[in-house]
Amino acid sequence: MTTNPEKPIGNNQLTNNVKAGGCSAKISSFELKQILAGLPKTKHANLLSGIDNFEDAAVYKLNDELAIIESVDFFPPVVDDPYLYGQIAANNALSDIYAMGGKPIMAQAIFAFPTCDFPLSIAAEILRGGADQVAKAGALLTGGHSIQSSETIYGLAVTGLVKPKEMLTNSGARPNDRIIMTKALGTGVSLLALKAGLLSKAEQSLLFAALTTLNDRALEAARTVDIHACTDVTGFGLVGHMHEIAKASKLAARMLISALRFFPSAQEFAKQGLVPASAYGNRKSFEANVSYIKDLPLEISDLLYDPQTAGGLLLAVAARDSTNLINAMSEVGIEATDIGEFTEGIPGHIDVLIT
Amino acid sequence: MKKSLDLRGLTCPEPVLRTKKLIDDQSLSRIEILVDSEVNVQNLTRLGNSQKLSVQSQAKGEHFEVVLQRAATIAKDEHAAHSHEADNKQRQPSHMVAGGNQNLSSTGTIILISRNTFGSTSGESDRNSDKVKEDQDFSSNLLNLFLQTLLQSGHEPRAILMVNSGVQLMDPDGPYIKVLTELREKGIEVLACGLCLDYYGLKSKVQIEQVTNMFAICEYLFSADRIISP
Numbered sequence: 001m002t003t004n005p006e007k008p009i010g011n012n013q014l015t016n017n018v019k020a021g022g023c024s025a026k027i028s029s030f031e032l033k034q035i036l037a038g039l040p041k042t043k044h045a046n047l048l049s050g051i052d053n054f055e056d057a058a059v060y061k062l063n064d065e066l067a068i069i070e071s072v073d074f075f076p077p078v079v080d081d082p083y084l085y086g087q088i089a090a091n092n093a094l095s096d097i098y099a100m101g102g103k104p105i106m107a108q109a110i111f112a113f114p115t116c117d118f119p120l121s122i123a124a125e126i127l128r129g130g131a132d133q134v135a136k137a138g139a140l141l142t143g144g145h146s147i148q149s150s151e152t153i154y155g156l157a158v159t160g161l162v163k164p165k166e167m168l169t170n171s172g173a174r175p176n177d178r179i180i181m182t183k184a185l186g187t188g189v190s191l192l193a194l195k196a197g198l199l200s201k202a203e204q205s206l207l208f209a210a211l212t213t214l215n216d217r218a219l220e221a222a223r224t225v226d227i228h229a230c231t232d233v234t235g236f237g238l239v240g241h242m243h244e245i246a247k248a249s250k251l252a253a254r255m256l257i258s259a260l261r262f263f264p265s266a267q268e269f270a271k272q273g274l275v276p277a278s279a280y281g282n283r284k285s286f287e288a289n290v291s292y293i294k295d296l297p298l299e300i301s302d303l304l305y306d307p308q309t310a311g312g313l314l315l316a317v318a319a320r321d322s323t324n325l326i327n328a329m330s331e332v333g334i335e336a337t338d339i340g341e342f343t344e345g346i347p348g349h350i351d352v353l354i355t
Numbered sequence: 356m357k358k359s360l361d362l363r364g365l366t367c368p369e370p371v372l373r374t375k376k377l378i379d380d381q382s383l384s385r386i387e388i389l390v391d392s393e394v395n396v397q398n399l400t401r402l403g404n405s406q407k408l409s410v411q412s413q414a415k416g417e418h419f420e421v422v423l424q425r426a427a428t429i430a431k432d433e434h435a436a437h438s439h440e441a442d443n444k445q446r447q448p449s450h451m452v453a454g455g456n457q458n459l460s461s462t463g464t465i466i467l468i469s470r471n472t473f474g475s476t477s478g479e480s481d482r483n484s485d486k487v488k489e490d491q492d493f494s495s496n497l498l499n500l501f502l503q504t505l506l507q508s509g510h511e512p513r514a515i516l517m518v519n520s521g522v523q524l525m526d527p528d529g530p531y532i533k534v535l536t537e538l539r540e541k542g543i544e545v546l547a548c549g550l551c552l553d554y555y556g557l558k559s560k561v562q563i564e565q566v567t568n569m570f571a572i573c574e575y576l577f578s579a580d581r582i583i584s585p
Contacts, residue, residue, distance in 0.1 A: 196368035271405045273371045273398035280394050291504045298401065346493075346500065 014077040014085060014122070014152060015195055028281030029054075029236055048167055049100065054244045056099040056231055057160070059167055067164045071096035074110045074155020078191050078309060079208075082122045086129025088211045089154045092234065092310040094137050097160035098215040099232040099313065101168030104160045107134045109144030112153040126154050137214055168230035173249035173316035177228055179340045180325055182218045183210050183312025185238055186266030186303050188276040193269040203264050210263075211310045218313050218336070221328040225321035233311035237282045239304045241314055242340075243289050243348050249316070252345025255304075257296070258355045259339045262303060270299040270306070279305045290350045304352070316342055357385040362395070363418060370395045371402050378406050378423065386423045389415070396421055463580030464512040466505075468521035473497035473585045498524075501585050502534045506541070513579070514544035516572055522551040525561050548572060 027035070042050050048067055049059040057071035073093035077085045090107070097104045109130060113123045134141045134156070190207050193199045199207065215232060222230070229249060233241050238255075246253040282305040292301065317325055322338050329336040340353075358377060362370040370390055377386050390396060396412045399421045403410035408423045472494030505512075515538060517524055524531040525547045539545045546567040552558040558566070576582060 192368050196372050271401060272375070273400070273402035273405070274368050275394075275398055275401065277367060277392070277394040280397060291500075291507075293507065295509065298404075302401075346496065349500075 013080045014082060014118075015080055028278060028285050029240060030281065030285035048164060049169060054248075055170060056096040057102075059100055059102075059162065059164075061164050065163060067162050067167060069097050069100050069102040069160035069162055070157070071100075071160075072110070072155065072157040074153050075309075077152050077154075078211075079194065082125035083129035084208060084212070086126040086131075086154060087133045088129075088310055089126075090130035090133035090156055091212055091214060093156035093158050094133065094139070095215050095232045095234070095310055097158055098219045099168070099230055100160070100162060101166050101219065101227070101230060102160035102162035103216075104134075104137050104139040104158050106140050106142050106159045107156040108142060109146075110153065110155045110157060111144060111146040112149035112151065113146065114150055114152065115148055118152075126152075130154060130156065133212065133214075137216060168227055170229055170231055170245045170248035172227075173229040173245055173251055173342045174318070175251060175342060175344050176319055177316040177342045178319050178322040178338050179242065179253065179255070179342065180222075180315045180317060180322060180336050181233065181238070181260075181312055181339050182215070182329065182334055182336045183213070183233070183308075184261040184263045184266075185233075185308065185311075186263040186270075186306055187211065187309045187311065188237075188279055188306040189266045189270045189274055189303065190263045191309065192274040192276055193265070196274060198269065198274075199265075207263060213310075215313050217332045218329060218334050221332050221334060222313065222315055222317075222325055224328045225317055225325045227315055227317055229316040231314050233308045233314050235278065235282075235307045236286070237279065237305045237307055238314075239286050239290055239350060240282050242350055243286050245314065245316060246342060246350065247348030249342065250347045251342040252347065252349040252351065253340060253342050254351045254353055255340040256353055256355060257293075257300060259337050260303075261335070261337055266303060266306075267297075267299045270302040271297075275302050276307060278307045282307060289348050290352060292352050293354055296352060301352075312336075356383050357387070358383050359387045359389070361389045363389055363391040365390075365395075367394065367398060371398050374399055374402060374423070378402070378408070384425050388421045388423070389418055390421065391418050393419065395419070399423070463578075464510070465575055465579040465582045466512050466515045467576070467582055467584045468498070468515065468517045468524065469519045469584065471495060471498065471520045471523040473501050498585060499530055499534065502531065502538065506534055506537055511541065512543055512583070514546060514575055516567070516575060517545075517547040518551055518572065519548075520551075520555070522547040522557060523555055525552065525565065526557055527560050546571070546575075 036051065039051070046061040047058070048061050049055045049057065057069045059067050059069050061067040071093065073096060075089060078088060079085050093107070094104050109127060111127065115123070131141045187207065187210070190199060190203070194204065194207070229245050231241050231245055236244070242253050242255065279302055286305070315325070326336045326338065360373065360377065362373060370388070374386065374388055377383055388399060390399065396419045400410045400412060403423045408425060410421065410423055412419060412421045472491065474494060523529065524535060526532065535545050546565055547561060549558065549566045549568055552561055552566060
């Protein structure tokens with residue numbers, strides 16, 4: 001007896017027929033390196049951050065006091081609510097500016113939409129969600145570009161400003177620096193569970209709150225101490241982004257599993273096989289750089305590779321600043337945790353430990 | 356009762372959801388699922404394991420078949436043992452396979468170390484000798500890291516065999532002897548080729564019970580379930 005594939009239920013929902021949403025749609029690091037290998041390496045005296053070191057955005061120095069930051073990010077729908085999707089995609093794009101230590105000033109929308117399949121009001125809601133998020137960041141939405149497409153895509157090209165001296169990169173971590181992370185892990189798994197209809201209302205509201213929280217206050221609070229390196233945890237997952245900092249800083253890292261915060265039920269969902277395809281891509285790209293403790297549950301290691309949408313900041317600070325930083329975050333209502341340290345060792349290698 | 360499910364063409368989370376529905380039907384003892392991506396195989400393996408089912412998977416042309424069975428029915432099914440073996444053969448050291456395979460014992464694994472580095476350093480001849488030395492040191496440290504990680508991992512290979520310049524790891528004054536001793540204390544045989552020890556001037560420094568010959572090495576390699584050569 002064979003059951004034939006049926007058509008998905010409710011064809012008029014945004015996330016249907018979307019193969020991978022959010023940062024789950026990212027091309028894997030492994031593949032990306034092959035694609036980019038042939039590109040000329042852009043070098044310029046004023047280019048403070050380019051394609052090297054897999055930085056979050058490009059930074060161009062205008063003069064000694066000012067640099068502009070450029071970044072672009074977009075993805076297919078991750079949720080069915082068009083307004084929420086717009087907010088999340090915009091938040092994710094804005095995040096790259098904060099990860100470089102900057103402040104967004106202006107954004108342009110990138111929009112592809114199947115106008116034959118969905119009413120135009122849906123498109124308007126997506127753009128409204130994005131515009132509201134840009135306004136929340138204190139930046140201006142100044143235009144954009146849209147096309148007809150079989151698949152919906154939304155995101156932003158964002159311009160930000162930073163003082164060259166205050167720019168934050170992947171390469172500044174020092175031996176014995178503590179690693180501080182904001183936001184919980186597991187958006188990829190949780191969004192898949194949402195698509196499967198398994199996420200409770202309470203779990204949904206926690207997830208949506210995290211996905212629409214800007215990293216601006218986290219960065220501002222972090223500025224109260226000396227930040228050595230910074231990135232945001234997005235498509236390459238926690239392991240991938242920790243690896244990028246470690247590699248660029250020519251250090252190894254230790255990650256403490258017991259210090260990690262996961263979204264509720266994320267471990268349970270991962271255990272049941274709700275693991276996004278690009279988590280497997282991340283595993284393939286980065287697993288060679290990781291050594292595990294004995295008996296690390298598979299659902300935990302899946303979450304270490306889980307692609308994050310609009311994830312938190314990952315910061316390297318001196319050990320003496322760790323507690324101050326966490327307290328400063330807590331004062332503005334942001335939960336941050338100390339999840340490990342950078343050490344001398346094989347550059348980019350991550351030791352995963354329980355405590 | 357047995358049931359087949361064709362889930363090709365569906366993307367995550369649909370295959371997991373549809374399979375879960377069948378698992379909930381306790382009257383089914385065996386579920387055969389056809390999917391078209393490895394991601395689906397991995398996710399169904401996780402699902403099966405979380406529901407305490409036995410999981411087997413194999414490639415079928417361009418597609419994959421995943422078979423889930425309730426524990427009570429496995430013993431009767433000799434086909435299960437067969438595909439278990441096929442699964443084992445597909446395992447690759449660099450690829451962490453989903454939970455279903457993790458229970459397999461690895462007593463039949465041999466680690467063959469045939470040089471004093473992890474892999475080889477790149478062979479560009481025009482580089483200066485400092486750089487070559489640096490590369491050599493790096494590759495050598497990597498091998499040490501591998502052995503340390505092996506020690507902590509809980510994997511228990513049957514033996515670690517050292518040949519060619521790999522026997523330099525046995526140098527009692529070298530950086531590897533500590534980890535090799537600890538691996539030995541865990542019951543892993545640590546053996547070095549006598550001919551090679553002789554060539555590198557180490558034969559007198561190594562305990563006799565750790566010296567072996569090519570005949571024994573040949574037997575170890577041919578009787579191994581799996582050979583890992585870092």
